[in-house]
Amino acid sequence: MSEIGRLAIVLGFIVAIWGSAASILGGLRRDKALVASGTHAAYAFSALTGIAVLALLQLLLTRDFNVEYVASYSSSTLPLWYTIAALWGGMKGSLLWWTFILAVCNAVVQVQNRHKNRDQMPYVTATMLITGGFFLSLLVFVTDPFERLPFTPSEGSDLNPLLQNYWMTIHPPSLYIGFVSTTVPFAFALAALATGKLSDAWIRTTRRWALFSWFFLSLGNLFGAAWAYVVLGWGGYWAWDPVENAAFMPWLTSSAYLHSVMIQEKKDMLKVWNMVLVILTFALTIFGTFLTRSGVISSVHSFTQSGLGPFFLIFLGIILAVSLGLLVWRLPMLKSKNELESVFSREATFLLNNLMFVGIAFTVFWGTVFPVLSEWVRGVKITVGPPFFNQVNAPLGLALIFLMGVGPVIAWRRASWSSLKRAFAIPVFAGVATGVIALVMGAGNFYAIVAFSISSFALATMFTEFWKGMRVRQAMMGEAPWTALSRLIGKNRRRYGGYIVHVAMVMVFVGIVASSVFKIEKQTGIEIGQSVEIGGYDVRFDGIEDESTEHVEIRKAKLAVFDDGELLGFVYPEKRFYKKPEQPTTEVAIWSTIGSDLYTVLGTYDEASKIGVFQLFLNPMISWMWIGGFVLFLGTVVCMWPTYAERTAEATSRIPAGSKTTS
Amino acid sequence: MAVTLIGLVIVTAAAIFIAWPLLSGGGDSDAPVVPEMSALEKDKNAALEAIRELDFDQRLGKISDEDHAGLRADLEKRAMKALSAADAGSAGEPGLQSVTSHGASPSTSNAEAGGFCSSCGNQFKRDARFCVTCGKKLLKSGSGRGRRRTGS
Structure with missing residues (x-):
């Protein structure tokens, strides 16, 4: 074979x-x-x-x-x-x-x-x-x-x-599909440059592909985070590891493209920029592959290291040279027909949004390659840790969420002051109210309060968009509320599907903020029969069970979880000793609710004293990230579902030329 | 032996399949080609789409009546310009004819044009009572500006 x-x-x-x-x-x-x-x-x-x-x-x-x-x-x-x-x-x-x-x-x-x-x-x-x-x-x-x-x-x-781990069966394929399918928009962009057919035909042809690859990149990143969370056992899901960054960067540029492409379709602007984003997204997937496989950067993904780095670097160079060369050659044909009319317009918010995405992408890129560059240039390897990424990206992320709340309600071309006041009354109220509630409830962290407040502002915008749209349809068409809502979404899938995706992103964002700011961590020894308190939960150590198969030996701790003296259930964190290769692993156990995750890790167990050493984490609202993933799926499906006109066009194209249609 | 045979089959099949268009002279060249939408058609569609969105934005209160009127007039002009240009050049524009043919009748000219369906944006004939693309009932508004509302 x-x-x-x-x-x-x-x-x-x-x-x-x-x-x-x-x-x-x-x-x-x-x-x-x-x-x-x-x-x-x-x-x-x-x-x-x-x-x-x-x-x-x-x-x-x-x-x-x-x-x-x-x-x-x-x-x-x-x-x-x-x-x-x-x-x-x-x-x-x-x-x-x-x-x-x-x-x-x-x-x-x-x-x-x-x-x-x-x-x-x-x-x-x-x-x-x-x-x-x-x-x-x-x-x-x-x-x-x-x-x-x-x-x-x-x-x-x-x-x-x-x-x-079960994530192994879904994380790599979804990330690969996301990476690989960016080739399709890239190929069409190159073809448009090569043939000089630079109208937005290539954009319309690849619209679904761009969304498809973006969706799988999102899933790949989210699944990767979930995997890291359940397997690596340090209580978190994202560490700005070079390989995580490698998967995150194309997602950022691809997100930027999905937004800026609308400006090209509607306003005939940003043609060069869109080309650059498509080329960049593809180049970043190859760069990501280079990072993962070259071994130039140490990472949690070291299992895919090899000596293939130089080949990827050469291929990357060729891609950039050819595509940017073609782009420069065609520059005169890519002039914009329109100009930005006002900074208070939807176009302007789209531009800002693109700046944020690309800004984050650049920060991540810089933080990822800086250690390598410094080693090449000065011979000293400097590590760039999470604080750098968090400090720079947190404000940019906040700004993005804020724009998410502004963009949809602001008018194309120019917005008037009175329409702005009307549009933002409810969202601003929701944002301020959330901030006050968070403050009163004792969320002492400034960043978190701002983040919750802005998230709530963006969510309120999204809901008022659905609400107002539904009311207008009800009034215009005399439809029942649910009919009006479903037709509203059905008639403009891209817009409302996009809003659903925005809701998903806010959920993921809130999950990230809450779980990183309000995390509680405790490392402690517990004797069998004793319990320990963490974030309102009482955790009792009930004992140790050993299992053995020819493949693996498992040591399992039984922990009982109590809330206010009431037994909620049991979790079983494990230590595993694999026999081929001989390697220990940690299997965490999580008691997950919508409000928080109780994350338990078994460290060591001493037979003599009957004391187990555990690491316990309380990660608030982390499940919002995973639920956000489902909402994201829903929104993408709404966006991708063909419209009536597209379905009929597709059906017509299947009829051989020459035959007559009866209509 | 079996492996050699399978290998031979794979190589031969691939070679014949790839060389076939060259040997048969032209391969798929007779395959029907859906003509690309002409630039004018796209212009028209973009303008109609923008009009629909603009109207909806006005109803949602995102845009003032004054701005709405100005922007709408611009867009209507653009749509009509694209339409008349398309009709003028329709003899040399097979693309437009066949694209519109699954919507309005190919012979729809400006003289016969009744307006655009507000539900799907397709152009309809003056005497049409239903949109041929989406089936919506077309109600005469009598505005004479080539745009009818659907529904009540």
Whole structure:
């Protein structure tokens, strides 16, 4: 099977070269046969990477330890789920998985555009095949996932225990889908630059893709945070680790793009800026891959380190040179037709919002690469810690939430003072009231009070938008409230779906603020039968249970959780000792409510004195982040759902040319 | 042996599939192509969309009546300009015809134009009673400015 897999990647690499060359040549010479051959190459590329993935999966499932990858990342006792997840558990497999997702995206793009954008498609195909070909070239020439060992070990060295967690099956795929699908808007942007068809056709074509990749980047980040929270056992979910930053930066530029693109569609402004954002987002995903795999920066993700760094850096350089070169060449064609009329307008809030996003992205970028730069230049490695990121980004984040409350109610072009007063009366009242309540309830932290107050201001704006819109429809159409609300959303999915996403972001923001400002932490020894108080909860240590399987040894503590003397339930924090490789891990146990998480970690247990050492955290409102994730999903679905006009247009495009429609 | 065979099949299949368009001379060249929306059509749609949003913003109280009237006049001018230009050049603009054909009838010209559906923004004929795109009932408002309200 490894021979088939090897053949598939070698052939896939050749096909990618042929396909991109044929596409570019066909596009330049307007040779339809060449272009069609390029399209077929794109489909063949998907099939071949699919075969390679299946081959690797087959080797993993049959536990063929003669294959180096299988021996390194699985074992005979690894459960089925994690054996499948081992596909992306190691560097080689994750590169193959990455290429496969890209190939699938490419095939979908080919199908979607088989009857349209025909002038641009050759360049889209070429861009995607070159990117895919680059990834395959690493597998073909540098690090072969199908490499065989000169001997067959009797047992594999198993998947890193930190990865043996259910998040492993969802976090990497969602983040990869988010990373990889940014290639689609990038490819269309390049095609627009190459063909000179710079109207907003490329933007409309890739609108859903941009949202799709943004959504998966959001999920990937959120899932990563959730994973870190339950696995790393330090009570938090985000540490401004370089790899977290690597995933966060494209999310920021992609968020900026989703906003600024509306200005281009409505006002024909910011054309160059949007190109830059799309190019930057894609470049940042490659940069992120470089960070993760080069080992230049130490990180919690060290399990994917390799010597591939220079290759990614070269590829990144080529991407930037080509795309920015094309952009400069086309600059004269990208002039704006309109100008900003007033600073009190929705356009202006959009511009500010873009500045914030890019400002945060730049801060994160700087903080991430500064240690490397300082080491290169001065030979001293300086670490940039969370305080730097928090100090700079917290005010920018606050400003973003504030804009979220301002943008939707302010009019396009220019807003009058009287309309501003009317629009902001309720939100400002809500914001101030929340601030006062927070103060009265004893939230002594200035930042937190401001954050809650601004969040409540933004939420109030969002709700009044829905409320007023619903009332207007009721009055205009004589509809019942629920009908009016659902039609209001249905008629303008992007706007109201966007608002739902904003509500989700406020929830995540509030969760972040509350859990970082009001966190309570306690490290303490508890004797069996004794209890300890933390943030209103009483935690009683009831005893230790030991379990053993051939895969892992588990030491489990039983903790009873009381609130006001009433038993709520039990949590079981664990220490695990994996046998292959021999490695201890900590399994936290969480008592989670909407108000707070009681987060328990078992440190050590002394048999003689019967004392267990625990780390206990009380993390307020952290579940808001995860609930926010669901709301975000809901909002994205509302945005992406095709409108009636789009559905009919799609149906019409399926009817072959020449046949008559009856309407 | 089996592996060699499978490998051969994969290589041959890929080669034939990719070379096919070159051998058959043109490949998918006969595939129907949905014409791209013309710039004028896009202009018109953008203006109509902006009008709908502007009207709604006015009802929500986000914009003063005075600003609303001024902005709306601009947008109406833009939509009408795009429309008349599109009709004037419709002989050389196959794209516009086929795009509008799944909405209003391709022969809809300015003379026959009744206005734009306020529900979906599509242009309708003067004698139309229902919008052909979204099926909304079109009520004559008698304003004579080419825009009718739907519903009550």
